[in-house]
Amino acid sequence: MPGERSLSDVLRNSLNHGDLPFRDFVELALYHPEFGYYARPESPVGREGDFITSPLLSPLFSFALGRLIDEFMSRAGDALSQVVDIGCGDGALIGALAQGVGGRGSGVGVSGALSPTPDSRLPTPQFFGVDRNLGRAQPHPGVTYATSLGDIPPAEARLLINNELFDALPFARLVQRGDELHELWVTERDGALDWTEHEADARYDEYFAERGIGLDDGQFADVSLEWPALYDDLCRFVPKGLIVTFDYGLPQTKLFRGRMRRFGTAAAYSRHRVSRDLLVNPGEQDLTAHINFDDLRLTGERQGFATRFFDIQAKFLLALGAAEHELLKPIGEVTVDNAEDGIAVLEARDDARRLILPDGIGADIRVLVQERGMGREEWGFQTKLF
Numbered sequence: 001m002p003g004e005r006s007l008s009d010v011l012r013n014s015l016n017h018g019d020l021p022f023r024d025f026v027e028l029a030l031y032h033p034e035f036g037y038y039a040r041p042e043s044p045v046g047r048e049g050d051f052i053t054s055p056l057l058s059p060l061f062s063f064a065l066g067r068l069i070d071e072f073m074s075r076a077g078d079a080l081s082q083v084v085d086i087g088c089g090d091g092a093l094i095g096a097l098a099q100g101v102g103g104r105g106s107g108v109g110v111s112g113a114l115s116p117t118p119d120s121r122l123p124t125p126q127f128f129g130v131d132r133n134l135g136r137a138q139p140h141p142g143v144t145y146a147t148s149l150g151d152i153p154p155a156e157a158r159l160l161i162n163n164e165l166f167d168a169l170p171f172a173r174l175v176q177r178g179d180e181l182h183e184l185w186v187t188e189r190d191g192a193l194d195w196t197e198h199e200a201d202a203r204y205d206e207y208f209a210e211r212g213i214g215l216d217d218g219q220f221a222d223v224s225l226e227w228p229a230l231y232d233d234l235c236r237f238v239p240k241g242l243i244v245t246f247d248y249g250l251p252q253t254k255l256f257r258g259r260m261r262r263f264g265t266a267a268a269y270s271r272h273r274v275s276r277d278l279l280v281n282p283g284e285q286d287l288t289a290h291i292n293f294d295d296l297r298l299t300g301e302r303q304g305f306a307t308r309f310f311d312i313q314a315k316f317l318l319a320l321g322a323a324e325h326e327l328l329k330p331i332g333e334v335t336v337d338n339a340e341d342g343i344a345v346l347e348a349r350d351d352a353r354r355l356i357l358p359d360g361i362g363a364d365i366r367v368l369v370q371e372r373g374m375g376r377e378e379w380g381f382q383t384k385l386f
C-alpha cells in the first residue's frame with residue numbers, strides 16, 4: 001500500500017483489518033516483495049548471514065553433486081539434458097556445478113577449493129537456477145536464471161536439485177486443544193505482535209485425518225500445505241530424470257510424535273542463533289519448520305517416481321565419493337606456503353568434515369532421491385556403505 005515504509009507498516013495496516021493467520025504472517029515476513037526477508041539485497045545465507053547451508057559450507061558438496069551429474073549424463077546419453085537448482089538463492093551451487101562440468105575439469109568450487117573433475121567424454125547439460133526472488137542471484141558462466149520452472153525451455157531429461165527449499169515455505173502453526181484443532185494467528189496487543197488461537201482451517205483437520213495422525217492434547221505441529229503441492233509441480237517438470245531434495249525434515253511418524261516434538265519444529269534464525277521467538281523482528285529473521293518427507297515421497301510415488309534413496313546427507317555424500325575430495329586427504333600430504341594458508345586449510349577441512357560426519361548438518365539434513373524413466377539399474381549413491 002502507498003505510504004508503507006517497512007514490514008511493520010505492512011503488518012500494522014493488515015492487522016487493522018483483523019488478525020492474520022500465522023501462515024500469512026510468514027508469507028509476508030519472508031516473501032513480501034519489498035520488505036520480506038528474502039527480498040533483502042544482502043544474502044541471509046553464509047558466515048556473514050543468519051544461517052549456513054551445505055553448498056556454502058564446503059565445496060565438498062558441489063564436488064559430490066558433480067559426481068552425480070556425471071552418472072546422470074552417462075545414463076541420459078544423447079537426450080537433451082538439464083541440471084536445475086530450484087530455490088537457488090544466490091546461485092552459488094548451480095554456478096559451481098556449471099563451472100565444474102561445463103568447464104570440464106577447470107572448476108573452482110563454491111568456496112574456492114577444487115570441485116569435481118568431470119569425465120570429459122560426457123555430453124554437457126544445460127544449467128538453470130530458479131528462485132522466486134532472483135534479486136541476490138549472481139551471474140555465473142553457463143547458468144540461466146528463471147523465477148519459475150515454467151520459464152525453462154523443454155528438455156528430455158532433467159536432474160532437479162533443491163537444497164533447503166521446502167523448509168523455507170510458509171507454514172501454519174497448529175495446536176490440539178481437547179477434541180479441537182486450533183490454528184495460531186497473529187494479533188496486535190498493546191502495540192506489540194502477539195499470538196491468538198482460532199479454530200483451524202478445515203484443510204489442516206483434513207491434512208492430519210488423511211494421514212492418520214492424531215496429535216496429543218496441547219501438542220503443537222507446524223505444517224505447510226505447499227509441501228505436497230510444490231513437489232507435485234517438481235514431478236511434472238521432470239519427464240525423465242531425478243529429483244534430489246536436501247532438507248531438514250523427518251518421516252511423518254517421527255515429525256508429529258508428541259513425546260518427541262510437543263512444541264513442533266518452528267524456529268527463527270538470526271546471526272547463527274536459533275530462537276523460538278517467531279514474532280520478533282519480522283522480515284529480519286529467518287522462519288523455518290522441519291518438513292514432512294512423506295508428503296514429498298508419496299506425491300512422487302503417485303506420479304510414477306521410484307524412491308531411490310532416503311537417508312541422512314552424510315551417507316549420500318559419502319556414497320557419491322565425497323571422501324575422495326582433496327580437503328579430506330591425509331594432513332601429511334597437504335603442503336602450504338605460510339601459516340595463514342595453513343589455518344585456512346585446517347578450517348576448510350573442518351567444514352568439509354561437518355558435511356559428512358553423522359552429527360550436525362550431516363545427520364540433520366535428509367536426502368530424498370526419486371527417479372523416473374532412467375532404467376532399473378542401481379545408482380552409485382545406492383551403494384551400501386556400512
Ligand SMILES: C[S@@+](CC[C@H](N)C(=O)[O-])C[C@H]1O[C@@H](n2cnc3c(N)ncnc32)[C@H](O)[C@@H]1O
Nearest residue numbers: 038045053087088089131132133163164165168
Ligand atoms: C533457505 S534458502 C536456500 C538457498 C540455497 N538453496 C542454499 O542452499 O543456500 C531458500 C530459497 O528458496 C527460495 N524459494 C522459496 N519458495 C520458492 C518457490 N516456490 N520457488 C522457487 N524458489 C523459492 C527462496 O527465495 C530462497 O532463496
